[in-house]
Amino acid sequence: MVLVLFLYLSLFTWNLRTGYVDRLATHTGLEFVGAVLKPGKWLRLQVVEFWDHYIDLVGVRKRNDELEAQMREILFAVAGAKEDQAELARLRELLSIAPPTGWERIGARVIAHRLGSQAELESVLLDKGYLDGASVHTPVVAYDGAVGRVFRAGPYTSSVLLLTDPNSRIAVLSQDNRTPGIIVGLGPRHQLEMRYVSLNAPLAVGELLVTSGQAGAFPKGLPVARIVSIEYSDISLFQKVMAEPLTNLENLEEVLLVGNTAEVQPFEEKPHDSRQEADD
Amino acid sequence: MQNQQPSALRSVLWWLVYAVCGVWGMSLLPGVDFLLPGVLCSMQEGNRQQTLWLVVLFSLVHEGAGLLAFGPAVLWYAMAALLFQVGRSIFEAENVVFVLLFSMGLGVWHVALGIMMRHLQDLVILLPRLLVSGALNAVCIPVVWVVVHFLRQRELRHVNPS
Numbered sequence: 359m360v361l362v363l364f365l366y367l368s369l370f371t372w373n374l375r376t377g378y379v380d381r382l383a384t385h386t387g388l389e390f391v392g393a394v395l396k397p398g399k400w401l402r403l404q405v406v407e408f409w410d411h412y413i414d415l416v417g418v419r420k421r422n423d424e425l426e427a428q429m430r431e432i433l434f435a436v437a438g439a440k441e442d443q444a445e446l447a448r449l450r451e452l453l454s455i456a457p458p459t460g461w462e463r464i465g466a467r468v469i470a471h472r473l474g475s476q477a478e479l480e481s482v483l484l485d486k487g488y489l490d491g492a493s494v495h496t497p498v499v500a501y502d503g504a505v506g507r508v509f510r511a512g513p514y515t516s517s518v519l520l521l522t523d524p525n526s527r528i529a530v531l532s533q534d535n536r537t538p539g540i541i542v543g544l545g546p547r548h549q550l551e552m553r554y555v556s557l558n559a560p561l562a563v564g565e566l567l568v569t570s571g572q573a574g575a576f577p578k579g580l581p582v583a584r585i586v587s588i589e590y591s592d593i594s595l596f597q598k599v600m601a602e603p604l605t606n607l608e609n610l611e612e613v614l615l616v617g618n619t620a621e622v623q624p625f626e627e628k629p630h631d632s633r634q635e636a637d638d
Numbered sequence: 639m640q641n642q643q644p645s646a647l648r649s650v651l652w653w654l655v656y657a658v659c660g661v662w663g664m665s666l667l668p669g670v671d672f673l674l675p676g677v678l679c680s681m682q683e684g685n686r687q688q689t690l691w692l693v694v695l696f697s698l699v700h701e702g703a704g705l706l707a708f709g710p711a712v713l714w715y716a717m718a719a720l721l722f723q724v725g726r727s728i729f730e731a732e733n734v735v736f737v738l739l740f741s742m743g744l745g746v747w748h749v750a751l752g753i754m755m756r757h758l759q760d761l762v763i764l765l766p767r768l769l770v771s772g773a774l775n776a777v778c779i780p781v782v783w784v785v786v787h788f789l790r791q792r793e794l795r796h797v798n799p800s
Contacts, residue, residue: 362716366709366712366713366716369708369709369712370707370708370709370758373707373708373709374707379701379708380701380707380708382698383697383698383701383702383708384702385702386698386699386702387697387698387699387700387701387702387703388702388703389702390657390661390698390699390702391661391699391702391703394657394658394661394662395661395662395665398662469665470664470665470703471665471668472668472669473661473664473665473668473703473704474664474668474671474699474700474703474704475664475669475670475671475674475700475704475710475711475714475748475771475775476700476701476703476704476705476706476710476711477668477669477704477771478669478752478763478764478767478768478771479704479705479706479761479763481705483703509705510702510705512702517703517704517705519705523762524762524764525761525762545764545767546767
């Protein structure tokens with residue numbers, strides 16, 4: 359038993375240093391799970407789409423009229439937004455601020471929630487891997503807000519750590535007051551906590567929290583959560599800020615992977631010629 | 639159950655179908671290891687080579703699909719093997735009482751393993767969810783084992799009609 363524990367801890371430490379066994383498990387186990395689940399999910403999708411598009415058509419005409427009315431309103435809003443966008447570009451140029459780097463969006467389907475016996479962490483599996491652009495740490499968003507980030511990526515399947523998991527940390531800013539903080543998950547069906555907000559920092563209930571874009575992990579300005587309560591403590595240096603995630607993470611079906619397509623300029627190291635220096 | 643084993647190809651196909659069903663089971667009921675009852679059946683058959691292959695492949699499935707650093711699945715199956723060896727010295731290996739005690743032991747080990755990984759990998763793992771997963775494993779493993787054992791016996795009878 360002692361020998362087995364010794365061997366296990368040796369393997370564990372070696373893997374933490376090299377990551378070989380994790381990569382092996384990702385390329386075999388995770389891909390096998392993906393290959394097993396994807397056909398079934400595809401079949402289910404086809405059946406549901408057939409039902410929705412060809413059989414269950416009650417109320418489609420009414421819904422169509424509603425959507426047309428909404429579209430007309432949106433066209434007005436887009437026209438206004440285009441003006442704002444043009445003004446923003448002019449102001450940025452004026453202030454010599456570099457625009458945000460390019461971010462590419464890739465659609466992905468959720469093929470499983472919390473799979474396996476190690477399902478204590480809040481996670482989902484996606485049908486896209488690093489060959490499709492889902493590399494480790496790639497931000498994952500839904501149409502209404504942030505979801506989490508890719509934790510492990512195989513060639514065609516990846517796993518995502520959701521923002522409601524207690525191990526998730528995302529740097530955010532409050533949209534109106536620009537107060538920074540870190541959003542931390544507290545578990546499933548729980549609110550999120552915004553930590554490290556000093557007592558005198560301005561914040562308001564109902565304010566939207568957006569990604570700060572620091573360290574390039576997430577694109578700047580992505581909605582994450584909305585503040586639902588703020589408490590001030592006499593014994594703490596920080597406010598206790600609770601927020602509600604904008605996305606319903608329990609029923610995720612489709613998500614977007616947000617890959618940074620900005621070209622990173624490699625650091626060009628000049629050849630160090632000591633003789634030349636000596637000559638100079 | 640010391641019968642003649644099916645051919646290698648037939649075995650591979652049988653276990654492949656089982657693994658596919660197991661993965662779908664795990665996607666429907668998170669936290670429960672639907673692959674372990676197969677390993678238990680293989681241990682009961684006394685086929686060590688087959689058991690070893692199954693443990694390696696199923697460990698890779700768990701480690702690949704999970705978010706923890708490598709290790710928990712290896713310790714999970716190692717404890718299953720240890721419990722089986724210890725239990726077999728007291729009970730008949732295919733006794734239902736033995737399987738119930740075996741799954742209860744694994745349910746407790748699931749919780750202990752989670753707590754161990756929480757400290758070893760410096761993670762936050764919520765205890766209530768860990769307890770629920772442990773209880774689910776303790777309940778579901780014998781149920782799945784009954785089904786897999788029945789199917790496996792039918793498969794072996796097909797190979798050994800006498």
